[in-house]
Amino acid sequence: MAAATQTGRPPAATAPRRRPNWARVRRAGLPYLLLLPAVCFELLVHVIPMLVGIWMSFKQLTVFFIRNWSAAPNAGLTNYRLALNFNNAVGTALLHSFGITLAFTVLVVALSWLIGSGAAILMQDSFRGRGLLRTYFLVPYALPAYTAAITWEFMFQRDNGAINQILVHELHLTSHPPFWLIGNNSFAALVITAVWRTWPFAFLVVTAGLQNISADLYEAAAIDGAGVWQRIRRITMPSLRPVNQVLVLVLFLWNFNDFSTPFVLFGNVAPAQANLLSLQIYDTSFQNWNFGSGSAMSVLLLLFLLLVTAVYLLITNRVRKTSDA
C-alpha cells in the first residue's frame, strides 16, 4: 500500500501538468478530425474537378483525346479566344446564348419574386384555408424538375396540347395554333415553365421572412392610422430587405445555371431562341465532343457569376448600410 502510494505519487504530481496539455491537443485537433471526411469529399468532388476543369480549358481535348487525356496537346488560350471571338460561329453562338440566358434569368427572377412575395404578403393575415393554400402553392416547387417540365412540354404541344386548346378553341385569340417548342415562342414557353417552378420558392422564403417581423410594429402603425398599403410599404418591405437580398441572388444563380428546364422541354438541342448557356456548353462538350472548348466556356461562366455576385453583394450591402444609418 505504502509502496503503491509512493510510486503513485510522482506521476500524480506531473499529471495535472501533462493532462491539460493532452486535452488541449485533443481539443484543438478534434474539429479537424470531424472535418476530415468533409474536406476529403470537398477535394474529391469540388476542388480537384475545378482545377482539372481549368487545366482542361487550356488543352485541345477533342474526341481523340478524351480516353487518353495526357496526350492532349496544349491549346494555350485558343479555347478562350474561340469562345470570345464574336466573328466566328462558336463565339457568336455563345454571345447569343449569353444574351438569351440573361434575358431569361432577369424575367424569371423578376416575375417569380413579384408573384412569390405578393402572394406571401397577401397571405400574411390569417384567413380560413390559409394553411391548406400555402401547402398547395408549394406543390410545383416540390415536384421533380423533370416531371414539371415534361407536363409543360405536353401542354405546349401544337396539336394536342392544353395551351393551344385554351388559346385557339376556348378564348379564340388566334385561328392558327402556334408552335410553342420551336421558333420564337419557345422563349416564352421556357420562361412560363421556369416561373411556374420558381415562384413557390420565393413565396416560401418570403413567408418565412414575414414570420420574423414583430406584430407590435404593425399594431403601432395601425394605431398611428396607417392603412394596410402603408403598413406594407413602410414596415413589411423594409423588414424583408435582408431576406430579399439573399433570395434574389439565389434565384439569379439558379436560373442562370438552369439546365433541366430547357433540356427536358426541348431535348438535346434547344431552339436558338431558348438556348440557355448550360445547354450550349453541354452541346459543345457532348454533341461536338470538344471538352477543351466546353471547359473554357464553363470557366468564363463561373468568372461572370463570381463577378455578378461580388458586385451585387457590394452594392446591396452599401445600400443597406446607408439606409440603416
Added chain:
Amino acid sequence: MPSRAVRSPMDPPRSFLWIRRIVLTLLGLFTAVPLYVMISSSLKPLVDVQAAFTWVPSHLTISPYIDMWSTVPLAHYFANSAIVALCSTAISVVIAILSAYAVSRYRFAGRRVFTSTVLSTQMFPGILFLLPLFLIFVNIGNSTGIQLSDTRLGLIVTYLTFTLPFSIWMLVGYFDSIPRELDEAAAVDGSGPIGTLLRIVIPAAMPGIVTVAVYSFMTAWGEVLFASVMTNDSTRTLAVGLRDYASQNDVYWNQIMAASLVVSVPVVGGFLLLQRYLVAGLTAGSVK
C-alpha cells in the same frame, strides 16, 4: 364573442380583400392547370392524348398506370433513382453532421475558409463540375479498370457535389440553434465531445437532420444534368428514363403523365409533410 361587424384598425379594407381574392384565385388556377393536365391525362386512353386536347377524358382508364411499367423498364429506373438518391443522401448527411458539429461548436483556424468554400460551391454551375468529373472517371476507368462513369457509384459521387454543401450549410444553421447550455450540462456530467454530439446534439437536431435528408433526397431524385451523361441503359435514372416514352413510334403521353405522377408522389409527399421544418431551416441559413 366580439361581434364581427366591429372593424378594428388592424382589419384590412375591402379593396385589399378583393385584391387578395382575385390574385390568389389566379395563382391557384396557374398552379392547378398543369397538375390537372397531369392527373387527367394519366387517366385517358391513348387516342385521347393523341387527338386535340380535352379537359374531360372520353372515358376513365387506369391502363396507363399498368402499361407504363412495360413500355419502358420503369421499375428498373425507379430502383436506380432510389439507390443513387438514398446513398448520396446518407453519405452527405453523415459527413455533414460531423463537419457541422465542428463548425458550430468550435472556433479553429481555417473555419472561415471551410464555410465560405462550402457556401460558394453550392452556387457554382453544375456543368463546371460535370466535364472534369466525366473526364476523370473515363480516364480512371482507362488506366485502372475501375469503372466509374456509367455506374451508380459514379453518379452517387457526382451527386455529392450538390447534396454535400447544402447539407453542411443547413445543418450548421440547425446546430447553431441548439442552446450550448445543453452541451455544457452534458460536459459537466462527464460526457466527451463525441458523446455530447451523439447523445445531445443529434437528438435535439433530429427534425433538422430529417429535413436535410429529405431535401437532399429530393434534389438527387430530380437531378437531370449529371444523370444524362453519367448513366447508360442499365444505370439510367428516372430523370432521363422518362424520355424513353417519347422515343418509341408513338408518344405515350398518357403513360408519361402517369409515370410522372407516380415518380413525383414520394418527393412531393415528403416535402409537404416536412415543409414547416424546411422553412425554419431555410431562414436559419438565409438570415446569416
